[in-house]
Every structure is written in C-alpha cells, then in structure tokens.
Amino acid sequence: MAVLDILGAIITLIGSLFLLLGSIGILRMPDVYNRMQAGTKATTLGSMMFLLGLGISYIECGCIGRIVVLILFILFTNPISSHALARAAHHAGIKLADVSIRDCLKDDEQEQKGASV
Amino acid sequence: MRYTLILGFILFMIGLWAMLTRKNLFKIVIGFSIIDTGVHLIIVTIGYLSGKTAPILDKLVTPANAVQKVVDPIPSALVLTAIVIGLAVTALMLSYVVRLYKRRKSLSIEDYRELKW
Amino acid sequence: MIKRLLIIVVIILLIVIFLPFMKNVILKDSLNELSSGYVEKSVSDLKTANIVTAVVVTFRGLDTLGEVTVLFIATAGVGLLLKRKKGEKSKKSDKRPASEILQTGASFLFPLTILFGVYIFLHGHLTPGGGFQGGVIIASAFLLLLLSNINFQFNHTVLHWVESLSGAFYVLLGLLGLILLGSFLNPKFLPLGTLGTLFSAGAVPLIYSFIGLKVGSELSNILDSMRGAEE
Amino acid sequence: MITVFIIILGIIMILAAIIAVMSKNLLTAIISSGVISLLASIIYLILSAPDVAMTEAAIGSGLTTIVFLYALSRIKKINKEIDDD
Numbered sequence: 090m091a092v093l094d095i096l097g098a099i100i101t102l103i104g105s106l107f108l109l110l111g112s113i114g115i116l117r118m119p120d121v122y123n124r125m126q127a128g129t130k131a132t133t134l135g136s137m138m139f140l141l142g143l144g145i146s147y148i149e150c151g152c153i154g155r156i157v158v159l160i161l162f163i164l165f166t167n168p169i170s171s172h173a174l175a176r177a178a179h180h181a182g183i184k185l186a187d188v189s190i191r192d193c194l195k196d197d198e199q200e201q202k203g204a205s206v
Numbered sequence: 207m208r209y210t211l212i213l214g215f216i217l218f219m220i221g222l223w224a225m226l227t228r229k230n231l232f233k234i235v236i237g238f239s240i241i242d243t244g245v246h247l248i249i250v251t252i253g254y255l256s257g258k259t260a261p262i263l264d265k266l267v268t269p270a271n272a273v274q275k276v277v278d279p280i281p282s283a284l285v286l287t288a289i290v291i292g293l294a295v296t297a298l299m300l301s302y303v304v305r306l307y308k309r310r311k312s313l314s315i316e317d318y319r320e321l322k323w
Numbered sequence: 324m325i326k327r328l329l330i331i332v333v334i335i336l337l338i339v340i341f342l343p344f345m346k347n348v349i350l351k352d353s354l355n356e357l358s359s360g361y362v363e364k365s366v367s368d369l370k371t372a373n374i375v376t377a378v379v380v381t382f383r384g385l386d387t388l389g390e391v392t393v394l395f396i397a398t399a400g401v402g403l404l405l406k407r408k409k410g411e412k413s414k415k416s417d418k419r420p421a422s423e424i425l426q427t428g429a430s431f432l433f434p435l436t437i438l439f440g441v442y443i444f445l446h447g448h449l450t451p452g453g454g455f456q457g458g459v460i461i462a463s464a465f466l467l468l469l470l471s472n473i474n475f476q477f478n479h480t481v482l483h484w485v486e487s488l489s490g491a492f493y494v495l496l497g498l499l500g501l502i503l504l505g506s507f508l509n510p511k512f513l514p515l516g517t518l519g520t521l522f523s524a525g526a527v528p529l530i531y532s533f534i535g536l537k538v539g540s541e542l543s544n545i546l547d548s549m550r551g552a553e554e
Numbered sequence: 555m556i557t558v559f560i561i562i563l564g565i566i567m568i569l570a571a572i573i574a575v576m577s578k579n580l581l582t583a584i585i586s587s588g589v590i591s592l593l594a595s596i597i598y599l600i601l602s603a604p605d606v607a608m609t610e611a612a613i614g615s616g617l618t619t620i621v622f623l624y625a626l627s628r629i630k631k632i633n634k635e636i637d638d639d
Contacts, residue, residue, distance in 0.1 A: 373605075375605045451604035451605050451608060452605065452608060453605065455609055456605070456608045456609050456612060459609065459612040459613055459616075459617065460612060462617065463612065463616060463617065466617070466620060542617065545621070546617070546620065546621070546624070549621050549624040549625060549628075550624050551624075551628055551631075
C-alpha cells in the first residue's frame with residue numbers, strides 16, 4: 090500500500106507542477122492565442138495526472154473507473170472548447186502578437202473567399 | 207461559519223442597492239440574481255453544523271450513527287428547489303426586458319414612466 | 324436628490340434592523356427534532372442513502388409539486404412573451420457556421436451528456452444529485468447542440484409530449500400512493516429493497532426520474548425561446 | 555485554514571458583485587455575476603451540501619449566464635434591425 094501511496098503522491102505532484110506552469114504561462118505569454126495554448130495544453134495534462142494520482146493513492150475506494158471516465162472527458166472537451174474560444178477570438182479581430190509570423194487561419198479564410206467569389 | 211452568514215448579508219445588500227439605484231434594466235435583473243445567491247448562502251449556513259458531513263450515507267455514516275454525523279438536510283432541500291425557480295424567474299424577467307425593448311427601444315428604466323407618480 | 328436620500332435611508336435602516344439578527348443568530352451544534360426525525364425515518368422507513376432526496380421527494384413532496392408547477396408557469400410565460408408573430412419573419416442570420424471540429428465534437432458529446440444526466444437522476448437516492456441536477460445536465464446537452472449548430476431546430480411536438488407526460492406520470496404516482504397507502508406521494512407501494520442498491524427506496528427513483536425529465540424539457544424549452552427561432 | 559479560504563473566496567465574491575453592479579459594459583457585468591455563482595458553489599461544498607453545490611454550479615454559472623447572453627444578443631439583433639430599416 091505504501092508504494093502505491095508514494096507513487097500516487099509523485100504523480101499528483103507532477104500534475105500540480107504542470108498546472109502551476111500553465112498558470113505562469115497564462116501570465117507571461119504575449120497574446121491571447123499563446124495564453125490559450127498554455128492554458129489548455131498544460132492544464133489538460135496537469136489535471137489528468139492529478140486525477141490519476143488521486144485514483145492511485147485512494148485505490149481502495151474503488152473509484153478508479155470513474156476517474157478514467159473523467160480523464161477521457163477532460164481529454165475530449167478541453168481541446169474542443171479551447172479551439173472554439175480561439176476561433177471566436179480570431180473572428181472578433183483580436184490581433185496576434187508582434188513577434189508572430191504566420192496566420193494560417195486568415196490565409197485559409199481569404200482563400201475560401203476567393204474560391205467562392 | 208459566521209463568515210458565510212456575513213458574506214450572504216453583504217451580497218444581499220449589494221444586490222438590493224443595485225436594484226434600487228441602477229437605471230439599466232439588465233443591471234436590475236443582475237441585482238436580483240445577486241440577492242438570490244446571498245439568500246441561498248444564508249439559508250445553507252443556518253443548516254450547517256460544524257464538524258459534520260453531508261447527509262448521505264456511506265461507509266463512515268452508517269444508519270446507526272446518522273443522526274449524530276450529518277448536517278441538517280431540510281435547508282439543502284429547500285435551496286435546491288429555490289435555485290431552479292430562480293433560473294426560471296430570471297428567464298421570465300429577461301423576456302420582459304426583451305419585450306419592453308422591442309416596444310420602446312430603450313433599456314433605461316427612466317423611459318418607462320406610465321406608472322410613475 | 325430626495326430619491327437618492329431615500330434609498331440610502333432605506334439601506335441603512337435595513338442594515339440596522341438585520342445586523343443584530345446576524346450577530347445573535349445561534350448556530351446550533353445538533354439537529355433539531357424535525358430534522359433528526361427526517362433522518363431517522365429516511366434511513367429506516369424509506370431506505371434512501373441520500374437524505375436530501377428523501378426530503379425533496381417524500382417528506383416535502385408537495386413543495387416539489389408546487390415548484391414544478393411554478394417552473395411550468397414560468398416556462399409558459401417566457402414562451403408567450405417571446406413568441407414570434409406569424410408574418411414577422413426574421414432575416415437570414417449572417418452568423419458563420421461552427422467549425423468542423425466543434426460540430427463533430429458536439430455530436431459525439433451530446434449522447435454522452437444525456438447519458439450522464441440520466442445517470443445522475445437514476446442514482447439520485449444513492450449519491451449527490453437527483454432530478455433537478457440531472458434535468459439541468461440534459462438541458463445543457465441540448466444547449467450544446469443549439470450553440471454548435473446554428474440551424475438546429477427542436478422537435479417541439481416531442482418536447483411537449485415528454486414534458487406533459489412526465490408531469491402527468493409524476494402526479495399519477497402520487498395518486499397511486501394516495502389510493503394504495505392512503506397518503507399522497509407515498510413511495511412505499513413498491514418493494515423497498517436493501518439500502519444502497521439501485522432498486523431500492525420504493526418509488527423514489529421513479530418519481531425523481533419523472534421530475535428530471537420534466538425539468539430537463541422545461542429548461543430546454545426556456546433556452547429555445549430565449550434564443551429565438553431562426554427561420 | 556478553511557476559514558482563511560472562505561474569507562478569500564468571500565472577498566473575491568464581493569469584488570465580483572461590485573464589478574457586476576458598477577461596470578459600464580454589460581458583458582463584463584454578466585460574466586462577473588456568473589463568477590459569483592461559481593464561487594458560491596465552492597462555499598456550498600465547504601458547508602457540506604454537495605447537492606446544492608452541483609445545482610448551483612450547473613444553473614447559477616452555466617444556464618443563467620447563457621440566458622443573460624441570449625437576451626443581450628436578442629437586444630443587439632433588434633438594434634440591428636432598426637439600423638437596417
């Protein structure tokens with residue numbers, strides 16, 4: 090039991106480290122899109138590992154199945170919601186940071202407009 | 207848990223102040239929903255007993271010692287229904303706002319003076 | 324000026340009245356007689372593991388019936404106020420459609436969310452949750468469809484039938500308790516089973532499921548009316 | 555420890571309420587009134603009422619915000635129709 094406890098604690102610690110890095114990224118990144126990336130990639134992995142660690146350390150309560158379902162749900166919904174947010178931000182005309190060099194979505198939209206006209 | 211009691215009271219007062227002083231119809235509805243939250247907080251706090259757990263039986267709360275271990279279930283049940291009603295009433299108020307705006311093209315309460323004296 | 328002064332006076336007066344009450348309220352440290360009676364009864368007589376469910380469905384069942392009625396009236400009011408007149412056609416909306424990823428994701432998530440809502444209200448007597456929470460989750464599943472697909476239309480016939488039938492069955496189950504056992508909304512006409520299993524607590528899960536269906540369809544109706552029909 | 559947590563949550567809730575009341579932008583006001591409900595659901599969880607916490611998290615911060623936003627978008631649509639005519 091002690092081995093599982095320590096293993097779960099380590100995985101939870103790594104997960105919370107990812108969450109911390111994600112929140113630092115939200116503060117430090119230059120524009121909306123980069124912030125969204127930091128807030129999605131890091132927190133998806135972080136919360137998944139957090140839940141997994143909790144499930145391993147409390148393995149005797151038998152809730153590991155529910156935790157797997159939760160992890161799948163987070164894995165599925167987090168990227169989709171972030172994608173919708175980023176697309177809405179792009180549509181609302183929020184500028185990219187000055188250092189960024191490519192805007193593929195804009196190119197695609199112009200191409201489509203050119204094709205339809 | 208006296209703090210949540212005070213918090214609910216402050217929220218109630220902020221909501222009441224918003225309902226009395228704001229001109230915008232939306233702000234009045236928002237004030238109403240803040241009052242709602244404050245009142246629910248006060249009711250749940252009154253049902254709380256310090257050091258006891260949620261009124262759900264599990265491994266620790268057995269049928270034999272349930273009475274000594276759980277918080278008061280009645281305020282929870284009442285607030286449960288009150289929250290759902292709160293949503294329906296908010297939706298009704300907002301539909302009145304939309305309807306009034308369609309008729310008079312104004313969101314300010316000062317433009318509706320038929321019943322003013 | 325006088326109005327503003329009046330408002331300040333009213334608020335100060337309310338604070339002066341209610342502050343002593345807030346200060347002197349006695350936070351108890353044990354259940355009062357009514358609550359402990361409810362806890363004992365729900366464990367021994369009804370065999371519901373979640374005591375809040377027992378209070379909502381059985382002991383305070385009439386309150387819940389009234390609450391569902393209020394919800395119904397509010398929904399009818401919203402629908403009536405925001406009804407579009409016959410001749411008044413809205414213009415073609417210039418919203419752009421949602422992206423491929425969002426549409427696929429929403430159509431995949433919709434049945435899962437409905438399943439989760441049904442799970443919540445079927446297990447209302449065992450775990451936290453119940454008809455109201457499950458109904459809200461079902462309504463948010465429909466909200467997902469409304470948001471991801473701009474041309475989505477509710478099938479209003481099905482929605483109205485679900486709403487009316489679940490309300491009618493809720494009252495019928497209550498009347499069944501009245502006829503068989505002599506008190507309205509008495510769920511003990513079905514076998515009680517053992518504490519902590521899915522088929523226990525008499526008719527409580529059944530009644531809560533009907534409440535859940537009714538709340539879900541009514542809230543979906545409110546969302547649909549608030550969105551406004553895009554012709 | 556839990557008391558400090560409740561006090562911090564309470565301060566954020568009161569700030570959000572003041573922003574919701576004072577803000578000139580209606581969108582900001584609506585979002586911060588959703589934040590109040592979301593934080594209130596955490597407090598219900600601390601007060602050991604998980605049923606209420608679930609309902610408040612789903613209704614108060616989810617559906618109520620959506621209903622407000624739908625009403626706001628309808629008002630903007632009415633405005634647009636006036637401009638077009």
